[in-house]
Every structure is written in C-alpha cells, then in structure tokens.
Amino acid sequence: DGGITQSPKYLFRKEGQNVTLSCEQNLNHDAMYWYRQDPGQGLRLIYYSQIVNDFQKGDIAEGYSVSREKKESFPLTVTSAQKNPTAFYLCASSIRAGGELFFGEGSRLTVL
Amino acid sequence: DAKTTQPPSMDCAEGRAANLPCNHSTISGNEYVYWYRQIHSQGPQYIIHGLKNNETNEMASLIITEDRKSSTLILPHATLRDTAVYYCIVRGGANFNKFYFGSGTKLNVKP
Numbered sequence: 231d232g233g234i235t236q237s238p239k240y241l242f243r244k245e246g247q248n249v250t251l252s253c254e255q256n257l258n259h260d261a262m263y264w265y266r267q268d269p270g271q272g273l274r275l276i277y278y279s280q281i282v283n284d285f286q287k288g289d290i291a292e293g294y295s296v297s298r299e300k301k302e303s304f305p306l307t308v309t310s311a312q313k314n315p316t317a318f319y320l321c322a323s324s325i326r327a328g329g330e331l332f333f334g335e336g337s338r339l340t341v342l
Numbered sequence: 343d344a345k346t347t348q349p350p351s352m353d354c355a356e357g358r359a360a361n362l363p364c365n366h367s368t369i370s371g372n373e374y375v376y377w378y379r380q381i382h383s384q385g386p387q388y389i390i391h392g393l394k395n396n397e398t399n400e401m402a403s404l405i406i407t408e409d410r411k412s413s414t415l416i417l418p419h420a421t422l423r424d425t426a427v428y429y430c431i432v433r434g435g436a437n438f439n440k441f442y443f444g445s446g447t448k449l450n451v452k453p
Binding site for chain 1 (some may be wrong): 376378383384385386387388389429433434439440441442443444445446
C-alpha cells in the first residue's frame, strides 16, 4: 500500500545529541513537509520541500536541518541547537506544492 | 494568511449530527477552507475542502457562508470513532504551499 512511513515511532536521546528522524513516501509526491506538535497545540511548520534538492524554512526552522536528495525521502535532523526538542514530529507529503496533505504516523522525541 | 477561530471543545451524542464552526473573517478570494482531524497521537487526516460552494463527500459536508467569512463542518451521524481534534485551515494566496494549523476543536462524541 502507498503511504508515508516515519521512523522511529519513539525516540529517547540525551541533551546535546543530534537526532535524525526518517520520513519515506512511496506516493510519488513532489512536496514533503515537517511539522512539530507540542502537547495541546496545533502543528507548526519546520521545513518543506517542493521538489528534489530544494527546501525552504518554515516558521520554526531554527535548530533543525533537512535534506532532499531523493524524491521519496525527507529526513529531519534535530540538532543540539534546538532549545526544546521534546515534541511530536509529523511528516507529510502532497502530490504537488499546495496540494492535499497526507501525514505519517509521527515520531515522538523525548530528550532527557 | 487568513487565520481561523474555532471553539476549543464540543460535545455530541452518538448518532446525532456534529456541527463544527469555524470563523475566517480575513479570508481572501483565492484561499480555500480545509478541514483535517487528528485522533490522539496519530497524524492528521484530510476530511474535506472547498472554495465557496458547499461540498460533500463520504465523510462530511462543508457549508461555507456566502461572504466566506465562516464555515461549518457537518458529520451527519457521529460515532465514537469520530472523537478527535478537528482543524479548520485556510490556505492559498502567496503562501499556497503552507498549511497553518491552529489549536482546533476537540470533539467528544458520547454514547
């Protein structure tokens, strides 16, 4: 079945360590997105990519980095510069920029 | 971007229609209204979207007022599985590739 796969589902890390969250899609979508969600809050856009080898900062990009070397993959690295990394991270894709979003199941990161 | 206002929570009896309101008074002519829902600790799920006409699909109906300043999502026969947070999103214009999710409405469907 086509869809978006995020891994790992749960991740624990020590403060000061970089962490990379995986996002893979087999929907042949051009655009991919990363969102962050804090408890009781809506989603906030971290980074998005409209096409391979291109990406733009969202509203809260500081402390995060991404790459888009393949159409299917859009990994997110949470760096040690991110002040409050503990959150629920959601990856999404759309057939084209601005199209309907399809979400993965999320990755919950806890920094100890 | 147009921002949206939704009540933080609503209750609905199982089997009854759930009507979820959304205000988007600053919406511009080329911006769409989207609805998504999120069941606890899962990724949001697309429900429906519209520009100015009312829309219906197998999940819900979307009623947009004539002046487009507000809309209502209708779940015709709510079930316990419809308990979720519902997000009303306005998207389009210069930032067409960004979806802005507010805090949404927590719908509690009760038996």
